[in-house]
Amino acid sequence: MNEMTKLTAKDFATDQEVRWCPGCGDYAVLKAVQRTMPELGVRPENVVFVSGIGCSSRFPYYMETYGFHTIHGRAPTFATGIKLANPELDVWIITGDGDALSIGGNHTMHILRRNLDCQILLFNNEIYGLTKGQYSPTSRVGTRSPSTPFGSVDRPASPCAFALGSGARFVARGIDVHKNLPDVFKAAHAHRGASFVEIYQNCIVYNDDVFAPFTAKENAGNQLWLKAGEPMLFAGGTKGIALDRDQLAVKVVEVEGGDWQTAGVLVHDPKNRSVAHMLVEMPLVGFPVALGVVYEDPAPTFESAVVEQNMQASAGKTPNLQALVSKGQSWEVTKEPHAI
């Protein structure tokens, strides 16, 4: 009678024609999410996908769940109302680098600090795709785009550093086409609280191969997949991340013959916030890119605190509208007073 086992990825796909450019990284993410859903043991009717505006924000239309395609940058606000109104719902926010960090930066900060129980999937392609290729708040200095024909001059924001700085209790990274992406989603879903996932997503039209230095097959050695309790090794185990205690920074060390202990390679502790900061801020050149669950340290969620307080404040009180409107000091008028 367990209907849940019957669900497949197909049960989470709508009949709507998917309208992203051929070859867009969004397709891979969509497939990964649809593949993940049946494994989460959720019913489609209890899931809500909420998005803002941008290429990725069309996502809800393709998920056979409840969905709300809202306005630019504001998806976290709608998600907050949905979750507070019905904490039983499983809320996913789909956003992009412009949506979450430019027009919606404020809301991203606040939903993370409040720790609303939801999954935030930030599709980072370092470009404004829907509006045809302007540089974004995550574009690297020198990005040539229709609005920056001579190259952008402002320094980019780092989504995961922003999330940590905002007080996020779960920060993870993935790559659109990587096989590990469903595992990242599962970890995000299992975490109670706001789970922030940055997905490196290739925009084939306006910013193709911008992540190739670590996503291309030949560069896979630059991916550092973090696993709790395991050493931070990459490049086939020949290199690792160690702590430079003088500089209070992380450094890359060579690992000889698998002896990571001697090389001083760090063991990943997702609860270590300081190391998490260092990992997400490692520069692209000379360091690998930290992927997987970088940081996880659960804390009470916003909606549970609100529900708890509402219950406490209501305890022992019987709602009575007549009493409510009669409250305060009242007086009886028995005869007609004189007019002013």
Added chain:
Amino acid sequence: MPATIWRHSPIFRPRSARPQGTTFGVSAFQINFGSSAIETAGDAPDVLVAMNPAALRVNVDALKPGGLIIADEGEFGARNLAKAGYESNPLEDGSLAKWQLVSFNISQLTMDAVKPFGLGNKEALRCKNMWTLGLALWMFDRDRGPIEEWLRTKFAKAPELAEANIAALNAGHAYGETAEIGGQIPQHHIEPAPAEPGLYRTVTGAEAISLGLVVGAQLAGLKMFFGGYPITPASAILHHLSRLKEYGVTTFQAEDEIAAIGSAIGASFAGSLGVTSSSGPGIALKAEAMGLAIMTELPLVIVNSQRGGPSTGLPTKTEQSDLYQAVYGRNGDAPMPVIAARSPADAFDCAIEACRIATQYMTPVMLLTDGYIANAAEPWKVPDMGRYQPFPVRFHDEAPAEGQPVNPYARDEKLARVWIKPGTPKLTHRIGGIEKNAGTGHIDYAPANHQKMTDIRAGKVAGVDIPDQEVTLGEAGGWLAVVGWGSTFGPIHQAVRRARGRGLDVSHVHIRHIWPLPGNLGDLLRRYKRVIVPEMNSGQLKTVLRDQYLVDARPVTKVSGQPFKISEIEAAIEEALA
């Protein structure tokens, strides 16, 4: 118009030999001031300044219901309370609920203000009378110049005392301005005394709106979600609602105005009644989200406590200049019902009406009030809740037949779409801000579909069932109609009554439903030879009436941040009849 009377104790140095702090030692006197002759010297005062518990105890019963108490909470310590015979602190125990209470530590604020003058504690504290006077001058828009002159003359031999007192005066004045407390203070009163026998209480507009929203949500059978962001003069609604959790109310102080409305719309999507509230600048920020609520056809109540504009404008002053913003202020063809409250008590019924329209028609509704209504208190005949008809919401939960699509945009005869809560099996669907198919809600850019959906959105709002317009005072036709809306009700009503008393053929038509307008309004207005529209803006309702009915409505406008005087409306009536 009754003059403003305010009584205070002891603002200047008490000349009582009785022990200070006891009820025998209280010396008090009353100042009357007003722009016209004082006709009602025997009336209860509007404002009581209580410098200590004893002063409060002795004088408070003389204060009219809804009057303002300004108390120096620095003097309400255990010792002074005991001296005055109070068992608990009246500033905290709710016993002053009949009045409006504003309390701050005037003693401390005064000490801070006069610190640079190096006075002793006792002398410094004497300046608190001047501090309070400065606050009062700010509240009532009076000039500080004459007081400064008087202080300089009085303390000619001790100029440092004069300067300290002036510093205190200025500090009190500045406090009023920066703390934006003017919004809490009734600066005039317009409602006639209650005429009907019954149980009365005082209510401010913000309270009445809060209560009306709670009742409205209960009549709809819904939980209420209120998303708000602090702004003068709307914050009071957030404050009131945050104490009413046992009525299924969740309040959320959002990070900004947009988050406030976004969360409210999200809550409506999830099956609660979403409510948000703000004032002009905040409403401007919410405009895009209102468009989304119109597009997704979700119920939502937006309360706009209007204040002087544009931009930050005059946060503590009243104005009615957001009518265009309410009716027209969104991108695209975005019709939305608009209701305007005329007084604190009327705001209760208006809030219920807003909830009814929002839930019955699946639409955002804007409720217009203003700084005056929101914060002024007036006696209110406690309504009999048994006389309010419930309007229960029925969520759609029937799954479509096998192979048939879910139709979240299926409609009833009122053109209201079905409301499907997430969590309902077999009815998963997606909504959003992109134009949607008339039935399935799927994205649909087809020209004919957009025409159809635009027509439906307009038709639904145009068809909202609202009562026919009645003549508020006078006849349904004649020489002159004075048409008003919102908080100009009082002065217009009085002016028309006086003019009619002099035999003039003039009637008062007060409009509650600003959009859609009552179905018979055009016909009614055409039965008058002349129509004037007094408004605290540059003629916004006037323009709407001209547009809708091609009537020669003439503006009577005032945007000084002050309400109309009765005499100003009377002059306009005389002029229109000349």
